[in-house]
Amino acid sequence: MDGVDDEAPQKGTVTQRAIERIKSMIAEGRLEPGQRLPTERDLAAQLGISRSSMREAIRALTVLGVLEARHGSGIYVTALEAGDLLETFGVVADLSRGPRLVELLEVRRILESTATALAAARITDDQLAEVEKHLAAMNATDDPEEILAHDLAFHREIAAAAGNETMAAILEGLSSRTFRARVWRGYQEEGAFTRTRREHTAIHRALAARDPEAARAAAAAHVGEVEEWLRAQLG
Amino acid sequence: MDGVDDEAPQKGTVTQRAIERIKSMIAEGRLEPGQRLPTERDLAAQLGISRSSMREAIRALTVLGVLEARHGSGIYVTALEAGDLLETFGVVADLSRGPRLVELLEVRRILESTATALAAARITDDQLAEVEKHLAAMNATDDPEEILAHDLAFHREIAAAAGNETMAAILEGLSSRTFRARVWRGYQEEGAFTRTRREHTAIHRALAARDPEAARAAAAAHVGEVEEWLRAQLG
DNA sequence: CCAGCGGAGTGGTCGGACCACTATGCATCG
DNA sequence: CGATGCATAGTGGTCCGACCACTCCGCTGG
Known part of the structure; x- marks a missing residue:
């Protein structure tokens, strides 16, 4: 049940890789502005990492103004406007x-x-x-x-x-x-x-x-x- | 043995508060560029939060180029130069x-x-x-x-x-x-x-x-x- | 028909355990 | 005596599992 999408020899921390993954998903248009992401638990499972590490990645993208976490509701991509x-x-x-x-x-x-x-x-x-x-x-x-x-x-x-x-x-x-x-x-x-x-x-x-x-x-x-x-x- | 420095009625998440605390410590000059911070465990204890939450705060400040974590060594304030x-x-x-x-x-x-x-x-x-x-x-x-x-x-x-x-x-x-x-x-x-x-x-x-x-x-x-x-x- | 309540689902926090890496000092070897 | 190498303590990195706080939605009862 582990990741089906592994590849290279791993570089950097798993959290850093998760950040890049999500960033590229947005850059490639696979995640639209305003769209809701899977739950932290699901995202962690998809990338084959723990929820803790995934949370750090999400927190990082949150302070960068890329994601927005709404308590009890979910995680969303921001409007990605200049102000954000x-x-x-x-x-x-x-x-x-x-x-x-x-x-x-x-x-x-x-x-x-x-x-x-x-x-x-x-x-x-x-x-x-x-x-x-x-x-x-x-x-x-x-x-x-x-x-x-x-x-x-x-x-x-x-x-x-x-x-x-x-x-x-x-x-x-x-x-x-x-x-x-x-x-x-x-x-x-x-x-x-x-x-x-x-x-x-x-x-x-x-x-x-x-x-x-x-x-x-x-x-x-x-x-x-x-x-x-x-x-x-x-x- | 809990925090001796509590104040207001808490606003936002504990992680967000931790981020602000560390940021203001740097802004006020209590933390110099290049200086090493206490360990994650100590920092968490000082602010009365869990290590997990503190790690998220540190990760956030890391992606912002304010802090730099060196595996096995410690956490340091960056040179805070424009490039960072x-x-x-x-x-x-x-x-x-x-x-x-x-x-x-x-x-x-x-x-x-x-x-x-x-x-x-x-x-x-x-x-x-x-x-x-x-x-x-x-x-x-x-x-x-x-x-x-x-x-x-x-x-x-x-x-x-x-x-x-x-x-x-x-x-x-x-x-x-x-x-x-x-x-x-x-x-x-x-x-x-x-x-x-x-x-x-x-x-x-x-x-x-x-x-x-x-x-x-x-x-x-x-x-x-x-x-x-x-x-x-x-x- | 609507207001209120309750439960399921989600992010937020916590504590502890273990792994990976670094740095230090001591013992060992040349 | 000095340099080398190794054991070890300390640090960040990762994972797990539990529980809390909040949101949302559907159900219930008026």
């Missing part, structure tokens, strides 16, 4: 320090400026109104927590308007709560509120004018300000 | 299909063109020689497999010369073997070798001339070609 798979990108931001934070901001500057330029060319009136809403809310309060929330939403809305979900998901990770909170903390303490406000206004103006080049410049300057500040902090 | 943490980025490329592949290529075009521009301004003579080596090797053979290998190395060297490890690691993931192999297969079948060759030569010329703008344009055009081809394939 790139959620782990936030971990990078969380665990990066020092020079690497500057590098991350540099990446963000490049992507954010391009995304903002694209948004300027494609944004709808409804989306623009949403952006304005967060801009206004950001300027109407002094609570740092609330400002941060609307700041994030401001940029998220713009990234969505750019029309590239993958790019938006990466930017989301690069702006993850803890990352922003850590860097912003010191930045805003230096009275950068006024400057930030002006920069956001400039970005919005460029979007409203449907001017991609102005939008690109404004976004690059916005992120670049923080980048330079952080660079100075380290040097 | 962004390795999972390749999974995204592997599991993406259709429109998402175009989005990924768009992101790659943006980052690759910027990286190439930066490289033009910073590349050393030694690095440039290395780039030339792969360019020559690429043009000296007809074996698609070998061409692909040198193609990858060509761009990898340039990304390294840009001086941003994070960016280089992301580009590495976006050019991962399987991803390239899948897209390149059809692309090269249409006699794109000549065009690719010309594009690579243009990139190299711009690098040798230390001309960032030319380098940016050449790289953008290079990736853009593939991007357009893929877009046409889907439409």
Whole structure:
């Protein structure tokens, strides 16, 4: 009753092999997004490994955003959308320090400026109104927590308007709560509120004018300000 | 003898909590890169959970590139360098299909063109020689497999010369073997070798001339070609 | 017809046993 | 005396079997 599908001389741990097996099943289309998998017990039997090892494989694919386990119901393939798979990108931001934070901001500057330029060319009136809403809310309060929330939403809305979900998901990770909170903390303490406000206004103006080049410049300057500040902090 | 450090009313699975605990220990600097962790058995005891659950947490952090388990030796924190943490980025490329592949290529075009521009301004003579080596090797053979290998190395060297490890690691993931192999297969079948060759030569010329703008344009055009081809394939 | 209950099925957790590999120190050999 | 090799303790890797917590669905009874 053992595996009928054995082959090569085994490489790596059984768990690692199980991860690859499931991954390739999805890559080859044998498992569709949203589809339910066999039970842990059945999967383990199919691959000829113990349930423990199979659970580790499933857990691994779960944190990668590939699978989703619902207690009492079953295991499902996620929608496999950009957001699902790139959620782990936030971990990078969380665990990066020092020079690497500057590098991350540099990446963000490049992507954010391009995304903002694209948004300027494609944004709808409804989306623009949403952006304005967060801009206004950001300027109407002094609570740092609330400002941060609307700041994030401001940029998220713009990234969505750019029309590239993958790019938006990466930017989301690069702006993850803890990352922003850590860097912003010191930045805003230096009275950068006024400057930030002006920069956001400039970005919005460029979007409203449907001017991609102005939008690109404004976004690059916005992120670049923080980048330079952080660079100075380290040097 | 149970946990002395309990707090809130528990949320999520015990494994998920264990993952967060270890992650925060690293984020707070209580665990340094390269440092060895207590044994699975000790860790489990410390958090008051079973070894099975702890193993799942460790496995999760292993696939994320945060921890590294050495059989018979112990569990260690990785160097936490960009390459370690962004390795999972390749999974995204592997599991993406259709429109998402175009989005990924768009992101790659943006980052690759910027990286190439930066490289033009910073590349050393030694690095440039290395780039030339792969360019020559690429043009000296007809074996698609070998061409692909040198193609990858060509761009990898340039990304390294840009001086941003994070960016280089992301580009590495976006050019991962399987991803390239899948897209390149059809692309090269249409006699794109000549065009690719010309594009690579243009990139190299711009690098040798230390001309960032030319380098940016050449790289953008290079990736853009593939991007357009893929877009046409889907439409 | 519907609300409520119950059981079957599923993932989540636990504990313990054993295997495979590594590293260390000691005994042995040159 | 130094180098070699081996025994051994310690570690991660795997497996098993049991039980818990939750979900889902069908059955029952009003």
